[in-house]
Every structure is written in structure tokens, then in C-alpha cells.
Amino acid sequence: MERKRILIAVNTPSDVEKLRKQLATSGYEVKVVNNGTAALNLSREFQPHLVLSELTLAKVDGHHLLREFKGNASTRRVSFVMMSSHRSVDERVHTISLGVDDYITVPFDMREVVSRIKILLEESESIELSAARNSKGFAGNLCDMNIIETAQALEIGKKSGVLVVLSGDDEGVIFIRDGEIVDVEMAEVPPAQALFRMFTWSDGTFRFDIEAVEQPSRFDVSTADLIKRGMVYKDRWDQLCQGLPSLQTSLTKNKKNGILPRSEDEKAVLSIVNGNSKTLDLVKNSELDDLRTLKTVIKLFNEGRLKESPPQALSAKSNFNGKLSKSPNSRITRLVGSFLHSSLRSDATKFSSRIDRFGGSESSRGSHPSTISNQIHLNKSELLMIREKLLNRGKG
Amino acid sequence: MRIGEIAVVGPNASAKREFIRNVSDEIVVQTDDLIFGRLRINNQLVVHLYGVNYSVENNSPLWDLVSQKLLGYVVLFNWSQQDSYIEVQKMVDSLSSIKQLPIVIAANVPGGAEILPPEFLEIKMNLQAHCEFTFCDVSNVDSVKKILVTLVDAVIEKIA
DSSP states (O other), X not given: OOXXXXXXXXXXXXXXXXXXXXXXXXXXEEXXXXXXXXXXXXXXXXXXXXXXXXXXXXXXXXXXXXXXXHHSTXXXXXXXXXXXXXXXXXXXXXXXXXXXXXXXXXXXXXHHHHHHHHHHHXXXXXXXXXXXXXXXXXXXXXXXXXXXXXXXXXXXXXXOEEEEEEETTEEEEEEEETTEEEEEEOTTSOHHHHHHHHHHOOSSEEEEEEOOOOSOOOOSSOHHHHHHHHHHHHHHHHHXXXXXXXXXXXXXXXXXXXXXXXXXXXXXXXXXXXXSEEHHXXXXXXXXXXXXXXXXXHHHXXXXXXXXXXXXXXXXXXXXXXXXXXXXXXXXOOXXXXXXXXXXXXXXXXXXXXXXXXXXXXXXGGGOSOOOOOOOOSOHHHHHHHHHHHHHOOOO | OEEEEEEEEOSOHHHHHHHHHTTXXXXXXXXXXXXXXXXXXXXXXXXXXXXXXXXXXXXXXHHHHTTSXXXXXXXXXXXTOTTHHHHHHHHHXXXXXXXXXXXXXXXXXXXXXXXXXXXXXXXXXXXXXXXXXXXXXXXXXXXXXXXXXXXXXXXXXXXX
């Protein structure tokens, strides 16, 4: 049976010598390095099943190392345990939010650490076995194979399954049956637009899981046609992008050159420029399709009516310009009891009237300091899994 | 590992703690300001539940930290504490202004909402399309799960 490999990255290897010996005695193959760069280099050859890393590691720190492992498809499933003497809650939460599998506070009890490592490795093995039994498919990077090429390959192979595509904070899901694209999901984006948007992504990862896809097709054209149109779309997109410094460029209105809209498209775009809007965010949030938005942005930029934001303005305001998916007044719903005495009723009325104005451009939302995006990071099937788990399980 | 985050906010810290304790596999962190529970769905998917203090005026950096992969919010308050509802309204308004995510406003009633006479449920209130109002009993595991299912359903509806 294959020995499990453990890579320990600490600034002072002598500090973990006892732990190393204990782990080796327990049957693990253990290697210790004294900085993050060495850990990254060695991991390619050593291919650890588990990494135990100090947070404040020399050269490449523990957070960076964790991101490297969890951000790479080939090492994502390597268990990662962070060790730190920091007792800050913020730091701990941050580390956990990056996807760490366990967190150990230094100084630690050696028996406890060995036990936790053993549990993690057993869990990981069980996951791998389960994944191997249940999952068939492949994964890759968009820089090696973009979605047009992937869709073409799947069409030729007449494959069925779910293609999950990640690029930055964005995620799209393509459902394919017998090589034909039947549905596309992306938060708040219509299927065809979502598909074409994914065709333009050149940075990110994808994963294709082979499985039966039952849902009816939402496209009335063949995948071959969609791909052809997608290629034209991508060419046009790439051409337009050359007219801007970068899609990450933050733009603001240039009042000197006039910001009154001269067309409906300009009106749509200018209404969502809030002082520090990245071009990519404008494209995502516009009510126009992506190409029309980009074209309009470039026109406004070339005419000097939009200009690059000064650097100091970048983090000061919210970039939320999300389109409302539903009318704020579309549902008058729930009942609130009569415990709302008169003053509360008054407040409730004010609250409701504020809600009524919510969709308007004068809403207070732009003044909030947060710059978080407006996307759901999980797809529908994952949400259904959560739902099922909640409905079926007891506590713990 | 895929992560979905749910923020549980509201004026009453003990209600938030009980809510999260009742549905989490493990409590990762608990302080005066934060309770962080983890609910493992499967080998690739986990839900993080954050019981955090939310201030309309001024939030700690912690808030931004826990709100990067949010699915939605549960705004929890004790039905018996009438004054707290004003705070809840402000929270809902403020949260809505940041991010148009589903919100479940949950009124905690020990013993369940069925103890309330029907005439208590007569005043209609306009809520935004992404808000749901419901009763719950944070001491009851099934009731807490029901709140989360309501939220997840709203998220599914949002992305549909």
C-alpha cells in the first residue's frame, strides 16, 4: 500500500523534528523544508497528500502557499493544514475562507496534531476513492484550451455532461447532451449571452463532468452554429478590447467634455458609471449586451467623455451597479404581526417607501464602503445539494 | 473546495449563536463579535455560517472578510423584543443597498409561531422582492434548517 506523503514547511525545521519522527513512525513519508519557495518546488516532485505549513513562512508565506495549492486543479485536493501562533480571529477566519482543511494553533499538542493529520488523510483517501468511483471527466486551464475549443471537442465526441467554467469571481455552467449545448447558467445573465461571454474568457479553469443531462434544450440553433457565432463574437470582442488600456481600467465621467447621453446606449452606460467603474464591471452590469456596452464604453472613452479614474479614487466607493432582477414592488408578501405599535408602523412605512425608491439612481447604495460583487458563487446543482442536505440530515 | 457563505445578522447575539450551533457540524470560531460554523455538504462543498455583528453605520474589516462568497443573509431578531425590529429594518435596508442578495428575516419565537393568535398576523408590509419574512424557533434544529432552506430556495430562484 502506498505510503502517504506529508510535506512540512516551517522556518525552523528543528522545531518540528519530534513531530517529523512521530509521523514517520506512524508510517508516513515526511519531508521538511524551511521556506515557501522550497515547498512549492518540492511539491511538484514529492506530490504530497498533505501539507503542514507555518503561516509566517519565509519567501512565500503560508497564505500564498495555500492559494497556490487550492488554486491549482492538480493540487486542489491536497489536504492543507496551517500552523500559526496568531490568535487573531480575523487572521484565522481569513485562512479558513481560503479553503484550509485544518488550522492548528502553536504551540500544539503533538498527539493531537498526529491524530488530526491521520483523520484528514483518511478523509481525503475516502474522498478520492469516492470521486474515482463516481466521477468521470477532465479539467484544464482556459489559457491552454478555451471554451470554444472545449465545446468543439465535446461536440465531436458527442459527450454528455456539465462543464463548469471559472474565471476570476465569475462562474458559468454549460450543460451538454450528446455534444450539443442545451443550457447555460450564469447568475443574472441570459443563456446565449452567458455562453458568448464564456467564449471570451482566456484566464481561468474549467471542469467537465461526464453525466446524464436531462433538461430540454434552451437553444433553437445547433451547437455548430453557436460555436460559429461565438467565434465571430470573440473576434469582435478581442478587436474592441484593443481600443482600451485594459478591461480592468477604472473609468469615471469626464465632466469637462460633457456627460449628457446622446443615445439610448450612452444613457444605459453612463447611468452605471459611478466614479470608479471597471470596464469589465460595466459590461457585466449593463442592461445592454456585452458587445454593445463595450463598444459604447470605447466610444465614450475615445471622445474623452469617460476617462481613467485617478488611483486614489479606486477604493473609496462601491462598485455595485447590479441590475435588479426583479421589480422592487413585484411582491407584497409577508405578514408582520400587530406587535408593530404606532411608532414602528411609522418606521415600517418609511422603510417601505425607501424600498419603493430602491431601484432609482438616487438610492444610497453607492455610498457604502464595501466593494463586493453581486454574484452567487455556487451553481444551481450545488445549491440543490445544500438544500437536500438540510432537509435530510439531523444535527451534526 | 467550493464554499458558500451565509451571514446571520441581527441584534441578539445569543439567538445568532444558538441558530448557528444548531445547524453546524463544527464551530470553528466563537468570540463576542463572531460565531463561525462550518456545515460540510460533501467532499467538495461546504457552507460557512457567520454570525456577525452588522452595523449600518460602520462595520469592521471582518465584515468584508466574511462576505466574499455570500449566498444571502438571515436577519434574526427576537419577536418578543419589539424595539429590535426598528434595527432589523435598518439592517435590511442597508444590506440591500450593498448587495441584492436574498434575505430571510426570521422572527425568533420560542416554542414556535403557532402560539401566536391569527389576529397578530394582519398587518401587511411591503418587502423587497429578495426579502422573505418568517418565524422560527432557534432552539429547534428543524426550524433553523427550515430557515436555511428558505434562503437557499430564494438563492436558487435568484439564479434561475
